[in-house]
Structure formats: structure tokens, C-alpha cells
Amino acid sequence: MTEKLHINALENEAIYIFREVAAQFEKPVLLFSGGKDSITLVRLAQKAFYPAKIPFPLMHIDTGHNFPETIEFRDRLVAELGVELIVRNVQDSIDQGKVKEESGRYSSRNMLQTTTLLDAIEEFKFDACIGGARRDEEKARAKERIFSVRDDFGQWDEKNQRPELFDMLNGNIDLGQNVRVFPISNWTELDVWTYIENEELEIPSIYFAHKRDIFVRDGMIWTASEHVYKDEEEVVEERMVRFRTVGDMSCTAAVDSYAITISEVVAEIRDSSISERGARIDDKRSEAAMEKRKQQGYF
């Protein structure tokens, strides 16, 4: 027996965008961090091209400060998909003297990723980089287009963006330019979690409550690790926590949680009174932190 098809509106839109990327660009790449948003992207890409394989590689810009659980998860997923994984390391950019490691209390490799990413785009001549950014995450991202053109320097000119009308996506670019593509632009954090639950997607274990050595600074829960700067007077304790985003250890704060299943996580997000970016230390730097990073070529 066959049934009538009903696809969720957001899934529909994302699949349409993936197919436009494959059709309009010569060398697309899917930027994969191992986080829930990029895992969702991978699932959508599979659906967009089934029964063919995803027609582009995945690329991970590894800060070297990732949670080991994420890396292990990444490698397993790529093996299952049978797609190519490209890894480029921030450590290499540091070793080549292109960027300088930050030091001190709020030091992070998050900003340094931009250089490594732009170098990789140039190395492989990628013309479209697909990312899992969402407009609900942050104010500057609320203005982001689905096809967002970057110049030769990877920069975002937010005042001069192409209008996007109906669902027509204009992928025409000059040589040297590239496009950042955001298929889940219109998803909220809750939409992503609900999708992960419905699709029964596997996600890294750090998204679920676990015991971890942490310390509290500025009211946020930081991971105690060799990669994270800590003052002597900051006291390490063990707590039940989980992460809402999976960035670099130095810029991702944990939240107190006992949610150990997906449905418990979804329930927690539904009731949560703190936005996901509220746990991003990098955004607290200033009100315009994200906008500044984006202009420089950050995702």
C-alpha cells in the first residue's frame, strides 16, 4: 500500500535548497562540525539526493579543542555515509604563522577558524559552502540570506545583499567569489531537536546530561580542560551538565541538566528560558560580536 506524502514544510524547503546547490555550483562542500545542526544538514542532504550519494564532500575545520566525543562521532558518521571528509586544522594555521593563538582568561580558537576556513576554500576552489546557521540564533544572522555571497576575502557585506524573492535562488557569482548556503535558515532550535527526535538521528553524547568537571565563571558553566584557561581561584567541581551547542571547548558553556534522552532534551528546550546563543561565550564579547565576525568571513 502506498500513502499520500506529507513532508514537513521546513524539510521541504531545505531539500529544495540542497538541490539548487547541487545544480547551480561546481564545487560545493558541506561544512560539518559534528554539532546537531550539521547532523541535521547531512540527513536532509541524504534525502535530497536519495538513492544517489550526497554529491559533495564534508569538511571539518578542526580547532584542535573540540570535545573528543564529537570527533569520534564525526568519523563514525562519515564512514556510514561513504562520503569524503576533508579536515583542515587551526593548529596548522597557527604553525604557519597565519594566526596567533589568543592568551588569557577568555582565549579561544573560535575566531582563528575563519583563516583556516578561508584558506581551505581557496585550496579546494569551493564555490558553495553549506552551513547549518539559523536565523533565530542571533540578531545578525536574522538578516542572512539563504544564498549569501562572499567576496574574494570571504567577507560579508550585509548592507549590499541580494534580495531573495519567492523561492528563486540566484547562484550566479564571479570567479573568486563563493556562496555560503544556509538550508535550515528558517528552523528554530526547537525545530532542529524535534527533527532529530522524529528522524531518530544519532548525536554526540555531550548533548545529553553527563557528569563533567566544570567551573563557574560570569554565571556560565565552563569545561575544565587543558584547552581552557582557568584562574587559580576558580574552583573545579563535578556536575550533571549537557551542552546545547557543540563548538570549541573554549567558547561553549554547559547547562545544568538531567536530560538523558532526546525527548527529555526536547522537553527541556521547550521550557527553557535561555536562548541557545546565551551559552555561547564568544557572543558575549559585545552586542555586535557576531556581526563583526561575519563581516570578516566567519560562518
Place this chain on the structure above:
Amino acid sequence: MEVLKIATAGSVDDGKSTLIGRLLYDTKSLTSDKLEAIERSSKQKGYDYLDFSLATDGLVAEREQGITIDVAHIYFSTATRSYIIADTPGHVEYTRNMVTGASTSQVAIILIDARHGVIEQTYRHFFINNLLRIKDVIVAVNKMDLVDFSEERYNEIKADFQKLVDKSDYEDQNITFIPVSALKGDNIVDKSETMPWYNGQTLLEHLEKLDTVNIYNRGQMRFPVQYVIRPKTSAFHDYRGYAGKVYGGEIKVGDEVLVLPSETKTKIKEINFNGKKYESAARRSSISVLLEDNVNVSRGDMIVKVNELPKVDKNFTATVSWMDTKKLLAGSKYVLQHGVNKVLAKVTTINNKIETDFSGIETDISSLNINDIASVSFQLNKPIFFDSFKEHRTNGSFILIDLQSNSTVGVGFID
């Protein structure tokens, strides 16, 4: 979960951002860290109320000038459905953003300042919603607190707006008037206690009860082929799936179809989605189809039902909304993107400029400036398969791409 997209339009001081902020606040969609930021910022500015506009004005320039300058997307949800607001600026020079925001929306909210009533910009907002065939328009008469919540004033504005409605050629449009005070929260989510004379729904009640099935303009089924899926694996050796999105109507297995431009007749053999076969697929589904016969189909081709042929032509006239600082001139060439199909287009004639104030005045012009709307005739290098915009919102629209800058410079609605 159902998703409803709403375009908001209003002049600089109509309190649009406050209205959106109020919707977010009263639906408990603002998280505590965002609320804290608003409280902090409001206090800093010395306000004795919460400045909700801070919830939406994103870019640095906007915060500096205190105005919204681009389309921002705001998300909230209720137990009933998810909402996406495309917040577009309302000043004269930003017609392009309003058109952009309205193009992806099913509902529009037009804001009117109760003190000022229907002004020239109201004409423009309503005109654009008409041009884009937005079926459900909510006229929110805001700042009722500043006119003593006067029923008389509200009725006056309503009557003025009705005069515009009478000039409209879009009969299927539903127009709803609601008196509100976004700042005080009257009739946004909660019913106003200070306007007992108003018996209608609050803004949110109206949105919650909108019928999302009939809110779309329907038309004949159009299936533009986006991408050809060829796995070339042993398990799927001869598989050729035509991937695309269904527009206008439903597609079913067994449907007799024509493939354009070749007009080859065949049948829908299978409808596939993620490894499963389906009997039918509704409008707006991203699917792939297999055809009964071995037909040569590529991106940009269109599958339609027999007896439901669109127009196939190299020449047509359209209403164009121009969006670039570089002018459109007669004789200019552009890439014309119609759905997923790209062709070359030449402007044969600029017929006349269309005023956005319902005056019906048509002036002769030789070029189009940014934010101008005009009737323009085109000639293409090969035919496209289109419908009139009034009959088919998706298959009757196109964008124009500049050959040098590659930027999207205009949008057209085919006559």
C-alpha cells in the same frame, strides 16, 4: 507543524518593531537572556517602559539610527503553529525590501499610526501587498492609547482605508481591521479592556485561526525539474529520478503528463521520497518522479498535466519592481530566472511607470530607477513555460540578474 509567514509593513514610527516585540513578549517567546538585554538597554536609554524594538533591530547601523533597514526574520511559535515574521522597512526608498518580504509571505500586517491615519505610505504598503497577491491582510491601527482609544477615530481610519480597498482589483483578498496598542499590549495577544467597543479578534487570535490550506493561491500543477538524480550504482543502475518541487496542484502516479519544451507525452510512473514510493504528492512537496517512458529531461524543463498547458512564449509583458541603483533601460540584457530556469532576456520596451498610490496614473519613462514599478516588455532567447502571475504566483514570477554584477536587480510579475 504548520508554518505561517507574515510580512509586516509600516512607516518608521508606526511602532512595527514594538508590535513584533509585543507579540514575542506576550507569547512568552522571548528568552530570559534576551529580555534581560532589552531591560538593560531600555534602562540605559532612560525609558520607563520596555523598548521591544530592541528585540528585532539587528544590525549595528540600525541600532545607531534606531530604524530597520533590511528584511529581518523573527520566529515564534504557539501550540497551534510556527510563525515567521519578515520584518520589512517602510520608508519610501525601501520598496525593494517590502516586495522581497512579501514575496515569501502568506499574510501581511499593515500598521497605521492612529494619530496620523491613512497616509501616502499606507497606500504604498497596501499596493505592494496587492501586487504580490497576498491573500490575507491585517490592518493594525496602532497607538490607540494616544487617541484615547477612540472608536470614532478608528472608524474614520477604517473608512479611509476602505476607499483604497475599493480601488483594488484583487477581489479574493481578505482584509481585517484591528485597533491595537502595541506598547500597552491591547488586542495583540490579550483582549483590550480599554476598547470594549471592539468585538473582533485580537491579532494573535486572528493569526491562529487563519485557514492555512486556503490561504495559498492555487493554480494548475507545475513541476519544474530541478535536478536529475542518477545514482549509477549497481542497485540503481538505470534509475533516473527527476527532482523538483510541486507547485499549484497535486501530482499523482498515473497522471498523463507532457514534458516541456519537447511536449513529449508520458505518464508519472513513481513518486519517490527518501526511498519510499507514494501514490500522490501535495503542492510544495520536494520529491522526485520517475516517468513511464524514456524521455530526455533536464534541469529547467517542466512537467505539466495534459490539457493544462501553460503559455509557452519568448515574448511577454510584466510588471517589474526594480531593485538596483543601476537603471533598467530599453535594450538592456539580463539573465532572467523563472523558477529554476535561466534564459537571456532583452528589454524590448518600457511601457509605463505604475504609481503605487492607486491613482492609476501611468507616466511614460525611459528608464527604471531603484524602487520604481513599471510595465516592461521582454524578448527571450528561448521560450519559457509560464502562467499569468494573477493565476499562478510561482509560475508567473521571475527575477532579473545583472550580467556584470550577477546581482538580483529586479523581480517581475507576468501579465
